[in-house]
Amino acid sequence: MQQPYLDLIAQLEQQIDKQRIITDPTLALAYGTDASFYRLVPQIVLQLDSLQEVIFAVKTCYERQIPVTFRAAGTSLSGQAQSDSVLITLTRNWRDYKILNNGDQIWLQPGIIGAEANTYLAPFGRKIGPDPGSINTCKIGGIVANNASGMCCGTSENSYRTIAGMTVVLADGTVLNTLDPESVAAFKLNHTEMIDELMSLVTQCQQDEALAEKIRHKYRLKNTTGYSLNSLVDFDDPIDVLQHLFIGSEGTLGFIADVTYNTVVNHAHKASGLFVFADIEKTCLAVSELSKTSVAAVELMDSRSLASVADKPGMPSFIAELGEQGDTEAAALLIEIHAENDQALQQQIDQLLSIINDFAPIAQVDFSRDTKICEQLWGIRKELFPAVGAVRDTGTTVIIEDVAFPIEQLAPAVRELQGLFTQFDYHEAIIFGHALAGNLHFVFTQSFDTQAEISRYSDFMDAVAQLVAVDYQGSLKAEHGTGRNMAPFIELEWGSDGYQLMQNIKRIFDKRGILNPGVIINEDKESHIKNLKGMPAADELIDKCVECGFCEPVCPSRNLSLTPRQRNTVFREISRLRETNEDPARLAQMEKTYRYYGLDTCAATGLCADRCPVGINTGDLVRKLRQNHTDKAKQIANWTAEHFDSVTSVAKTGLTVANGMHKLLGSNNMRKLTKAAYDLSGHRIPLWTPHMPTAAKSAEMLKIKTVGREKIVYFPSCSARTMGTEAKAQDPRPLMDVTISLLEKAGYDVIIPQDLNKQCCGIPYTSKGFPDIAAQKAQQLEQALWQASNQGAYPVLMDTSPCASTGKETLRSEIKIYEPFEFVANFVLPKLAITPQNEPVMLHITCTSRRKGLAAVMEKVTKACANTVIIPDDITCCGFAGDKGFTKPELNASALAPLKRQVPAGCTEGYSNSRTCELGLSEHSGIEYRSILYLVDKVSH
Numbered sequence: 001m002q003q004p005y006l007d008l009i010a011q012l013e014q015q016i017d018k019q020r021i022i023t024d025p026t027l028a029l030a031y032g033t034d035a036s037f038y039r040l041v042p043q044i045v046l047q048l049d050s051l052q053e054v055i056f057a058v059k060t061c062y063e064r065q066i067p068v069t070f071r072a073a074g075t076s077l078s079g080q081a082q083s084d085s086v087l088i089t090l091t092r093n094w095r096d097y098k099i100l101n102n103g104d105q106i107w108l109q110p111g112i113i114g115a116e117a118n119t120y121l122a123p124f125g126r127k128i129g130p131d132p133g134s135i136n137t138c139k140i141g142g143i144v145a146n147n148a149s150g151m152c153c154g155t156s157e158n159s160y161r162t163i164a165g166m167t168v169v170l171a172d173g174t175v176l177n178t179l180d181p182e183s184v185a186a187f188k189l190n191h192t193e194m195i196d197e198l199m200s201l202v203t204q205c206q207q208d209e210a211l212a213e214k215i216r217h218k219y220r221l222k223n224t225t226g227y228s229l230n231s232l233v234d235f236d237d238p239i240d241v242l243q244h245l246f247i248g249s250e251g252t253l254g255f256i257a258d259v260t261y262n263t264v265v266n267h268a269h270k271a272s273g274l275f276v277f278a279d280i281e282k283t284c285l286a287v288s289e290l291s292k293t294s295v296a297a298v299e300l301m302d303s304r305s306l307a308s309v310a311d312k313p314g315m316p317s318f319i320a321e322l323g324e325q326g327d328t329e330a331a332a333l334l335i336e337i338h339a340e341n342d343q344a345l346q347q348q349i350d351q352l353l354s355i356i357n358d359f360a361p362i363a364q365v366d367f368s369r370d371t372k373i374c375e376q377l378w379g380i381r382k383e384l385f386p387a388v389g390a391v392r393d394t395g396t397t398v399i400i401e402d403v404a405f406p407i408e409q410l411a412p413a414v415r416e417l418q419g420l421f422t423q424f425d426y427h428e429a430i431i432f433g434h435a436l437a438g439n440l441h442f443v444f445t446q447s448f449d450t451q452a453e454i455s456r457y458s459d460f461m462d463a464v465a466q467l468v469a470v471d472y473q474g475s476l477k478a479e480h481g482t483g484r485n486m487a488p489f490i491e492l493e494w495g496s497d498g499y500q501l502m503q504n505i506k507r508i509f510d511k512r513g514i515l516n517p518g519v520i521i522n523e524d525k526e527s528h529i530k531n532l533k534g535m536p537a538a539d540e541l542i543d544k545c546v547e548c549g550f551c552e553p554v555c556p557s558r559n560l561s562l563t564p565r566q567r568n569t570v571f572r573e574i575s576r577l578r579e580t581n582e583d584p585a586r587l588a589q590m591e592k593t594y595r596y597y598g599l600d601t602c603a604a605t606g607l608c609a610d611r612c613p614v615g616i617n618t619g620d621l622v623r624k625l626r627q628n629h630t631d632k633a634k635q636i637a638n639w640t641a642e643h644f645d646s647v648t649s650v651a652k653t654g655l656t657v658a659n660g661m662h663k664l665l666g667s668n669n670m671r672k673l674t675k676a677a678y679d680l681s682g683h684r685i686p687l688w689t690p691h692m693p694t695a696a697k698s699a700e701m702l703k704i705k706t707v708g709r710e711k712i713v714y715f716p717s718c719s720a721r722t723m724g725t726e727a728k729a730q731d732p733r734p735l736m737d738v739t740i741s742l743l744e745k746a747g748y749d750v751i752i753p754q755d756l757n758k759q760c761c762g763i764p765y766t767s768k769g770f771p772d773i774a775a776q777k778a779q780q781l782e783q784a785l786w787q788a789s790n791q792g793a794y795p796v797l798m799d800t801s802p803c804a805s806t807g808k809e810t811l812r813s814e815i816k817i818y819e820p821f822e823f824v825a826n827f828v829l830p831k832l833a834i835t836p837q838n839e840p841v842m843l844h845i846t847c848t849s850r851r852k853g854l855a856a857v858m859e860k861v862t863k864a865c866a867n868t869v870i871i872p873d874d875i876t877c878c879g880f881a882g883d884k885g886f887t888k889p890e891l892n893a894s895a896l897a898p899l900k901r902q903v904p905a906g907c908t909e910g911y912s913n914s915r916t917c918e919l920g921l922s923e924h925s926g927i928e929y930r931s932i933l934y935l936v937d938k939v940s941h
Helices: 003-012 025-031 051-064 114-124 140-145 181-190 192-207 209-218 238-246 280-290 303-308 317-324 342-357 371-382 384-391 407-423 451-471 487-509 564-580 584-600 607-611 618-625 631-642 644-665 667-680 718-722 735-745 763-767 771-788 801-810 820-831 847-851 855-865 889-895 915-925 932-939
Strands: 044-048 068-070 086-090 097-100 105-108 163-169 175-177 255-262 269-277 297-301 331-339 363-368 397-404 430-434 439-446 693-695 710-715 723-726 748-751 796-798 841-843 909-912 928-931
Touching: 003 044, 003 051, 025 044, 025 086, 025 564, 025 584, 044 051, 051 068, 051 086, 051 163, 051 255, 097 114, 105 114, 114 140, 140 255, 163 238, 175 181, 181 192, 181 238, 192 209, 192 238, 192 487, 209 487, 269 280, 269 342, 269 371, 280 297, 280 331, 280 342, 280 407, 297 371, 303 317, 303 331, 303 384, 303 430, 317 363, 331 342, 331 371, 342 363, 363 371, 371 384, 384 397, 384 430, 384 439, 397 451, 407 430, 407 439, 407 451, 451 487, 564 584, 564 618, 584 618, 607 618, 607 847, 631 644, 631 771, 644 667, 644 693, 644 718, 710 735, 710 771, 718 723, 718 735, 718 915, 723 915, 735 748, 735 928, 735 932, 763 771, 763 801, 771 801, 796 801, 801 847, 820 855, 820 932, 841 855, 847 855, 855 932, 889 915, 909 915, 909 932, 915 928, 928 932
Parallel strands: 044 086, 068 086, 710 748, 710 796, 841 909, 909 928
Antiparallel strands: 097 105, 105 255, 163 175, 163 255, 269 331, 269 363, 297 331, 297 430, 397 439, 430 439, 693 723
């Protein structure tokens, strides 16, 4: 590392925790990755905790003239969140919000995910205006900095139009809160030169009628190419001009510390329909007419788009038939409408159908209010990007560009764009987009591993730029931001006068050029074909990863080590280095770092697969890599499988001993002693907590009554057979006793499988990379349950959700397996009287339950038993991950860091459906968590 960076680090360490100043090359590669097709590796990654730290870091970099880039969620596609210098990211402490004026406004910190903001506003019937397609992942800081938009917001409800105020940090460390009169007054007093220069640009634009008209024309379309020059003609107040210039500035003018939005109505009454037309001309003519109505969204999909999803499950049959019938010119419109009530909605439907029918659709799905049907229709649109990504050749990347044409010229523009695909051999390319705004996305695959491929891409982008910016006077970037990708083409689109304005804006705000250099303003006309990201083959389990980052919000290790995207990125580089053998020392260093950050701290929940557009489960890769065991480890694993009853017996003995020591030493001394043992053992001895369970009683002591009623098979998990309750439990009964009590109360005879103590679903072996042993244990369990259930005649209750989920995946389908909540909903609640308690309860939805779609069932059952149920925000998985809560407790602590502050006063109970998860939840919430079966048993009769 060069001396200027070493000196910078020394100064930063004066106010920033060393652990949040990242210089490890492997972690810098991981944390520096974004969704674009560029690769820059930062020298330093800063994880900043407060506004004061941001001010200090930015000011320090400014004084030392060291470039700095700000990063939010890293979902940007144009290279605007890349750095080879200092990359600033934010910790989870930037997630505060305030609902203002009964929901008419909302104050947000930049770490809030867009969809979360809408969740907070939902009770008020409001939402934020911007609606980017990545809203479930992208964060407010990025949404504002890119002026991101989507299917419905158009140009009237984006950040530029709905911003009420913001707090920004300028390059020299100055803070301005545009809603605080004192802050504004101080800024005007201390920054007269900046204000004068800004107002000079305003005067220049407003007096130059030709320039002003060009600006107004450009923003009649969706446009994020360059800076928001419309602020210079829309506003006369310098503070208004400044804050609107920050929108879409991509971190090149300063840091956005918070924003206040004017919210928009979130209509409860909606309908969607799909209409296919014979050719693109009719389709675009229909769009022109629809744009004159109050329709909310119109998504265009060309014939190639439709063909790419024709074989996907749930697609209307006519989509596949279009290709079979030779309708290769067909295009479709997916239309959504909103209204205040059903009557107004029906009036819109009638009006739109009258317009649509004039263009003779050849196939259609009529407007529907049914939520399921609407979701299926929008599923077609959402499948388009994955459809290309999933079938691309290994080693290629998926590129998604977005442009905007004047809507009256949409049809010929699409035709010519399709012609460019043919000319440059992008035969897989598809076109879709937000047709009301003339905003089209086109997706294609590209390799950058040869100069010929790079030249093909460069020539193609030159042709696209000429077509869009010159021939049609459109926008080269409608909503994805300029970044590095379109920086070389800004002058082509805006002309020399517009580009000069942008250069002046950059100079006014960033005189030393340290803020995100190379983005928006870049004198290198080949910057868009430099620092291109390679996508080498690594493993077929992750080769389709496009590094979009959609997986990250649900990853329990995201604030501790690596996310699935980052794990894939680093493993790709490790695989490349192994293949080329170009740098053995770097390879060894990366493999060492990856052991902890990539493998040891991955919970392998699979939640990432549910968010991934191409269905990648990085946990599968981690489990595969964990299979690299020594012969001794294999022997030990085999022995434990063959003597599983002995293993659980030893575990219970250990719990008994630990409980005895706790009584003797007290909690504080016990923590110190076991922490020392944990450290000395290299984290092999489990870390003790006051919520560590006592030993469960022997399963053979279960008291079961048989009186000839309906039969239920109960398989107590190995955790239930091993772990009793914690020492100071509100209900000291073991889970097995509670379960049998509840089942008998509901009128069932309970059957326990034979050789119970020898049985295991196999999940402990799967998670540790012993798939063969896991399969062996699953087969043994299948035989026991097949016999106990009378060949599948009786339902089977597994009292822990991970075991139930594994059983459903590995055992024969005739064995009907249920986890506790689903079982209670189907077999217990219908037979019992419930008196819900008034005391509030917390509910944790386990990752396996989320993956099985049981979140709604869990909430429904819990609300049937308690009048107040709290499901905490920002927790998708507890991170206990079997035994990692004992061996890697920092994973559990990180995943549950937001939990304790969300437990309301007076709440003493938490419920879930996994015994080990409940240990970690109890430890990090300050209240006792236990199985939902305890609550159901308590409130039923």
